[in-house]
Amino acid sequence: MMSQVSGPVSEQRRLGAMGERLWRGAALAGVVALGVSLGVAAATPDGWRRFFFAYLLAFAYVLSLALGSLYFVLLHHLTNSGWSVVVRRIAELFAGTLPFLGVLGLPLVFAAGELYPWARAGFVGAPGKAAYLNVPFFAARWVVYLAVWGALGGLYLRRSSAQDVSGDASLSVTMRRWSAPAMIAFALTLSFAAFDLLMSLDPGWYSTIFGVYYFAGAAVGVYALLPLVAFLLQRAGFIRRSVSVEHYHDLGKLLFGFVVFWAYIAFSQYMLQWYANLPEETHWFVVRQQHGWGWVGLALVFGHFLIPFAALLSRAPKRRPRFLAAVAAWMLVMHWVDLYWLVMPAASPATPALHVVDLTVLAGLVCLLVAAAAFLARGRALLPEGDPRLAESLAFENA
Amino acid sequence: MSAQPFLPDNTVEAPGKRAPLVLGGNDFASVTEKVCGIVERPRPPRAWYVAFAISSALTALLVAVVGYLFLAGIGVWGLNIPVGWGFDITTFVFWVGIGHAGTLISAILFLFRQKWRTGINRFAEAMTIFAVMCAGMFPAIHTGRPWFDYWLFPYPNQMYVWPNFRSPLLWDVFAVSTYFTVSLMFWYTGMIPDLATLRDRATTRVRKIAYGVLSLGWRGSGRHWHRYERVYLLLAALATPLVLSVHSVVSFDFAVAQLPGWHSTIFPPYFVAGAIFSGFAMVITLLVPVRAFFGLKDLVTTRHLDNMAKITLATGLMVAYAYGVEFFMAWYSGNPFERFALANRALGPYAWAFWIMIGCNVVAPQAFWFKKARTTPWMLVGVSVLINIGMWFERFVIIVSSLSRDYLPSSWGYYKPTWVELCTLAGSFGLFMTLFLLFLRFGPMIAMAEVKSVMPAAGLERGPHHGHGQYWGEIPHQHDPQKGDARP
Numbered sequence: 001m002m003s004q005v006s007g008p009v010s011e012q013r014r015l016g017a018m019g020e021r022l023w024r025g026a027a028l029a030g031v032v033a034l035g036v037s038l039g040v041a042a043a044t045p046d047g048w049r050r051f052f053f054a055y056l057l058a059f060a061y062v063l064s065l066a067l068g069s070l071y072f073v074l075l076h077h078l079t080n081s082g083w084s085v086v087v088r089r090i091a092e093l094f095a096g097t098l099p100f101l102g103v104l105g106l107p108l109v110f111a112a113g114e115l116y117p118w119a120r121a122g123f124v125g126a127p128g129k130a131a132y133l134n135v136p137f138f139a140a141r142w143v144v145y146l147a148v149w150g151a152l153g154g155l156y157l158r159r160s161s162a163q164d165v166s167g168d169a170s171l172s173v174t175m176r177r178w179s180a181p182a183m184i185a186f187a188l189t190l191s192f193a194a195f196d197l198l199m200s201l202d203p204g205w206y207s208t209i210f211g212v213y214y215f216a217g218a219a220v221g222v223y224a225l226l227p228l229v230a231f232l233l234q235r236a237g238f239i240r241r242s243v244s245v246e247h248y249h250d251l252g253k254l255l256f257g258f259v260v261f262w263a264y265i266a267f268s269q270y271m272l273q274w275y276a277n278l279p280e281e282t283h284w285f286v287v288r289q290q291h292g293w294g295w296v297g298l299a300l301v302f303g304h305f306l307i308p309f310a311a312l313l314s315r316a317p318k319r320r321p322r323f324l325a326a327v328a329a330w331m332l333v334m335h336w337v338d339l340y341w342l343v344m345p346a347a348s349p350a351t352p353a354l355h356v357v358d359l360t361v362l363a364g365l366v367c368l369l370v371a372a373a374a375f376l377a378r379g380r381a382l383l384p385e386g387d388p389r390l391a392e393s394l395a396f397e398n399a
Numbered sequence: 400m401s402a403q404p405f406l407p408d409n410t411v412e413a414p415g416k417r418a419p420l421v422l423g424g425n426d427f428a429s430v431t432e433k434v435c436g437i438v439e440r441p442r443p444p445r446a447w448y449v450a451f452a453i454s455s456a457l458t459a460l461l462v463a464v465v466g467y468l469f470l471a472g473i474g475v476w477g478l479n480i481p482v483g484w485g486f487d488i489t490t491f492v493f494w495v496g497i498g499h500a501g502t503l504i505s506a507i508l509f510l511f512r513q514k515w516r517t518g519i520n521r522f523a524e525a526m527t528i529f530a531v532m533c534a535g536m537f538p539a540i541h542t543g544r545p546w547f548d549y550w551l552f553p554y555p556n557q558m559y560v561w562p563n564f565r566s567p568l569l570w571d572v573f574a575v576s577t578y579f580t581v582s583l584m585f586w587y588t589g590m591i592p593d594l595a596t597l598r599d600r601a602t603t604r605v606r607k608i609a610y611g612v613l614s615l616g617w618r619g620s621g622r623h624w625h626r627y628e629r630v631y632l633l634l635a636a637l638a639t640p641l642v643l644s645v646h647s648v649v650s651f652d653f654a655v656a657q658l659p660g661w662h663s664t665i666f667p668p669y670f671v672a673g674a675i676f677s678g679f680a681m682v683i684t685l686l687v688p689v690r691a692f693f694g695l696k697d698l699v700t701t702r703h704l705d706n707m708a709k710i711t712l713a714t715g716l717m718v719a720y721a722y723g724v725e726f727f728m729a730w731y732s733g734n735p736f737e738r739f740a741l742a743n744r745a746l747g748p749y750a751w752a753f754w755i756m757i758g759c760n761v762v763a764p765q766a767f768w769f770k771k772a773r774t775t776p777w778m779l780v781g782v783s784v785l786i787n788i789g790m791w792f793e794r795f796v797i798i799v800s801s802l803s804r805d806y807l808p809s810s811w812g813y814y815k816p817t818w819v820e821l822c823t824l825a826g827s828f829g830l831f832m833t834l835f836l837l838f839l840r841f842g843p844m845i846a847m848a849e850v851k852s853v854m855p856a857a858g859l860e861r862g863p864h865h866g867h868g869q870y871w872g873e874i875p876h877q878h879d880p881q882k883g884d885a886r887p
Contacts, residue, residue, distance in 0.1 A: 037679050063492065080414075081414060082417075083512075087518075125733065126732070126733020126734070127733060128730070129733045129734065134729060161718075169413065169414045172414035173414060176414075184716065187452065187720060188720075191720075191724065195731075206728050206731055206732040207664045207728075208663045208665035208666075208721075208724050208725055209664040209665040209666050209667075209668070210664075210730045211724065212665065218730065253510075260640070264643060264647070264667070264668075265668065267662060268647065268666075268667040268668070269664045271651075271655075272651070272654045272655060272662070272663075272664050272666070272667075273664065275655040276654075276655060276662050277657075278657060278662070280734060353478055386416075387414075388413075388414035388415025388416075389414060389415050390415075391415065392415065393419075
């Protein structure tokens, strides 16, 4: 693969015409898929309700990938990380889609009545809870989260791109300085968004770890997304020299680490509620263990933890980009299954069966996410060329 | 105190450059001389004797009050229904937590290639070992009947008595003993090359034999180093999940219960963050005076302190997040018992302890946003001592405020420690400090071999190498990105 590349400036660092094709094609596919979804929703009985849940699920999925990317960018500025520079632009591009995702997220406010029992007239919850769970306050919070994410995602992409041109090292200093307060804003908005968007689907249930659970999924998402996208880009002929097996190896280690972290968080939540056996908590798990939902849970135990754990444990698999990309793709699927397991029992407790609209909406939003990232990649290099740590990243070796 | 030459500021790291981690014109020989010199001087400094006298007196006090406990029974403590756990388990959790920084530094920072860890890891790992020893004492004594302690271990016996495998208290036995074993192996394995250095330099027969036995025949051959580094990496990988599992299992002791204020799903990661928070505060508390006293400011530089303060701040913010989420969720749950437990925590009879905790754990570490506080020794120590106090109170608040007022108001009570418990707490600090002072006197407190690997000379000779050997200082620019020759 590498042998085709030669000469002094020997790699393709810009998407160019392919970027145009990609974003247009993906955007078209996304719009078509969403159009089909609307058609299916209108044509099937109870289709609209399922459509809204499918939209929530797919949105929570693409959002977690973008937020995971934002986390990656912030963390690597915060720690002044050197090795990761060559893959950071990919994360910046996906985090850069957050302003666009903000627009896609707004319809959820209007669907609140379909999705959330507390948003329906006549709902009686615990005393005082209505002060938090009501549509105007929910909408206000949601707009704040989306605004914070959009601002941060856009800001870090713009600053980093400006550095491509100017090579100004002080931009790195500014980005590092802002990364600490940005991380706090990220942690708080992500946690409360998880409570509002996903946990409140069952307004009687609560778990203090839930924000961390959604974060763990987002982190698995980004550590799967980066090696997969890097692999696909390299296969298409881009950034073939900069991203080396050493970077895949490190991304694979992080993916492995966060697969375990996710399992740790999921186990903590499940075990503690199972053990204490309080009905106000266990009813949430009871729904997820009946009528076939238990199989989805078991699929997570194996597919989201044991299989990738075994696959990524040794050194060699992490140093085979093709294999790592396959595991990463698998993890992106399992991350979706995880969210399906969180969301869909609220819509269909009687069966875990997929509805066609789940897949069409998912395809729609994923295509739009890719389109947005490709759109942002136009006119930008695929790695932060002006970053003063680039030389360190290029020379990086695990040895 | 030995005089220190002027040391440049290495806390500022311009983008693309890596700050040097060893200052003051040291070379390999001077590092060896400096670290071994502390152990090899014929007598420790007078202050060491003073500190040792105080801490061993406290240890003697510990032996006395624990002996009294065994003779008289736990009635000499202030525990009674409803508060069956008080100073004993609070202090147990406190010491287990202190240990976590050592493992984080030695294992997780190693995996994350944080080269600056080499200056502080030995010291912090020693702290881990001694802290876990102090912690392990409390479960053993808190029943007042240490002669039955062997019942904790599941072994086939003619009484057909087995511990309850479903109890997190038993998981604790496994978690803490595994943690202690792996930490000890990690610490000792890492120390072998340095012990061999001490052996090679030993001038007395006793030292030759003692360090000779301890260094296990280390000759420093290429094969030895190869195996050593592999084992080190594997031990780091084994110790990393232990950092998370031990305090998670400790948190299960509380979180599996149905008691409001104990039963919270965020407890495992929250306890881990708190443990690292308190552990780093303890490392700073001890390291700042030691580096000044033994003239090690060029090996444990201001950059090291700055970094430790940043990690302390980060973990402190995680702890603050957990406090906040607990309060939010208690209110959000709408569960009257949850709401009461948390309101009682902040406003009830133990509110004084709660606000000490908030002041020390949430407010005080915010000082570390300012570089001045992260680099000024007395401020570092001041904030760190406050954090240690706060983290002890955190466990006290969780344990005692929840137990003292549970579901049944007729059984409410107020727990006050007796002098025996206060002396036991003080005595545990004495034991910790005694062990620590002995280590400072007889062991290599800085990992010489590892520090040398992050000095420029190591990189120039050996090139980039795994974990232990990567040149820090100026980044070599032999790979010019513009020419696209990234891969050599």
